[in-house]
Amino acid sequence: MRSTTAAALALLASSALALPTTTSNQPVTKRQSSNAAAVSSNIAAWQVDIENVNGFLDNAQNAINTNTGYNYPQEASFSLGTVGKSCPGPNGCASDGETRFANLKALLPSNDTHGQAAAAQLDISIPGVIGNLTAITQASPTDIPSIQAAINSLNDLRCNVVLPAIAQLWYQATIDTEDTAGTPSSIPAVSGPSACAAVGTATL
Ligand SMILES: *[C@@H]1O[C@H](CO)[C@@H](O)[C@H](O)[C@H]1NC(C)=O
Ligand SMILES: *[C@@H]1O[C@H](CO)[C@@H](O)[C@H](O)[C@H]1NC(C)=O
Helix, strand or coil, rough: CCCHHHHHHHHHHHHEEEHCCCCHHHHHHHHHHHHHHHHHHHHHHHHHHHHHHHHHHHHHHHHHCCCCCCCHHHHHHHHHHHCCCCCCCCCCCHHHHHHHHHHHHHCCHHHHHHHHHHHHHHHHHHCCCHHHHHHHHHHCCHHHHHHHHHHHHHHHHHHHHHHHHHHHHHHHHHHCCCCCCCCCCCCCCCCCCCCCCCHHHHHH
């Protein structure tokens, strides 16, 4: 489907060059194709941000369980990506995920009630993720009880609310912008840290 989309874009580009006087249908088709590409690249980038936060939660929990030295506040700030940004590459932090969310929301049609419901859920629940990560950045590195409490809150919120809502949003945004009828192109799975028994699957 990816190559189909690329071929469709190439075709549109060449026909726009060949036919400067387009029919009224063509600009609409072109806009849908470009939104499909924007949605899919946004989702792929957001997946990296989510996995980075999963990795932090896994590593922090392992360090607590095995009583291994770990700089929880510093690692949390890397994962959050707002302080001394050191998350992998140019993207990959929780704060980047917030940007992905804003971008995807802007691409979501207003009449998509399921997608808008997922976005509304994320509007109210993402601040709790940022807030709990921030709490770890501000904790004393040896205050394991408060660090563990913030990790538990993060897992509770992400596994049960945030990640399932993201799965729903990704699914809806993909089918909204699909420029051919039928099964949507592949949508990346939303994975959680080891502490998540399962992340809810997207439903229509
Ligand atoms: C939203 O509106 C567009 C344009 O009128 C339409 O093609 C689409 O099917 C609608 N989507 C839903 C979920 O109603
Ligand atoms: C941490 O997450 C919980 C939900 O699990 C939420 O109620 C709480 O407000 C969050 N804390 C901060 C500081 O955002």
